[in-house]
Amino acid sequence: MTTMTALQIERLAPKRAIPSLYARRSGWRLTGGLWHDTLGVKLAHVDLVPGSPTFGHYDPAECRPDRYPTPHAAHGMHAPDPRCSCGYHVVPELPDLLAWPDYPHRDTAASTLARGLAGYADEVVPFWCVVTVTAWGRMEPAAPGAGDPPGTFRAEFLALTGALILDETAPPGVAPLLTSAGLSVERADLDALAGAA
Numbered sequence: 638m639t640t641m642t643a644l645q646i647e648r649l650a651p652k653r654a655i656p657s658l659y660a661r662r663s664g665w666r667l668t669g670g671l672w673h674d675t676l677g678v679k680l681a682h683v684d685l686v687p688g689s690p691t692f693g694h695y696d697p698a699e700c701r702p703d704r705y706p707t708p709h710a711a712h713g714m715h716a717p718d719p720r721c722s723c724g725y726h727v728v729p730e731l732p733d734l735l736a737w738p739d740y741p742h743r744d745t746a747a748s749t750l751a752r753g754l755a756g757y758a759d760e761v762v763p764f765w766c767v768v769t770v771t772a773w774g775r776m777e778p779a780a781p782g783a784g785d786p787p788g789t790f791r792a793e794f795l796a797l798t799g800a801l802i803l804d805e806t807a808p809p810g811v812a813p814l815l816t817s818a819g820l821s822v823e824r825a826d827l828d829a830l831a832g833a834a
Contacts, residue, residue: 661773662790663798664727665734672762672808678815680766683797687818695770695795698724715775717791722780724791727772734767735831737786764807767827769799802827 670680679685682696698716700723717724728734774793779785800821803812812822 660776661771662727662729662776662792663769663771664729664790665731666725666727666768666770666795667734668766668768670764670766670807670811672764672811673760674810675760678811680768685815685818692818693797693820695725697774698791698793698795716793717775717777719777722783722791724775724777724793725770725772725795726779726783726785726789726791727770727795728786729788729790731767733786733788735827735833762808764811765804765827766807767802768797769801770795771798802830804828 684691772792777791779789804827
């Protein structure tokens with residue numbers, strides 16, 4: 638079991654610069670992933686194509702009432718919208734994310750991603766990780782009643798900018814592949830970290 642000190646967590650804070658005309662904010666996010674022996678690794682909504690000009694960037698946020706129904710969904714505007722809960726949810730402080738009572742819902746992140754690889758369902762292994770991100774573009778506070786951790790904000794654009802904390806239960810091939818792509822990867826028992834938060 639791996640435990641991380643506050644100093645180690647501080648060392649993992651976001652580092653990569655994001656060129657933008659917008660104000661930027663940094664924080665932490667729970668992200669699901671999939672591992673396949675032949676296809677490699679995929680993180681939900683993240684470009685991991687080596688050499689891509691948008692490597693490490695998330696797809697732009699969308700309001701998707703077909704997948705994530707909310708009382709105010711389908712507003713027809715860009716995400717995030719103040720009348721909705723859409724957008725990428727980011728938590729400024731890692732202890733707040735880990736102490737979140739709904740933190741165990743992490744398993745849905747990987748299962749949602751698995752729909753995109755349905756033809757390989759028997760060969761795909763879901764995993765989860767906590768990532769440091771930089772956000773820019775439209776930003777809104779957490780939607781009232783969404784049950785998000787303290788300080789959560791919602792963003793239009795995100796990029797991986799620091800370390801990726803990979804759960805120890807992830808398949809062994811995930812960390813080397815992400816490291817070879819240029820990402821900083823730490824392994825930790827995320828359940829133990831959550832219990833200590």
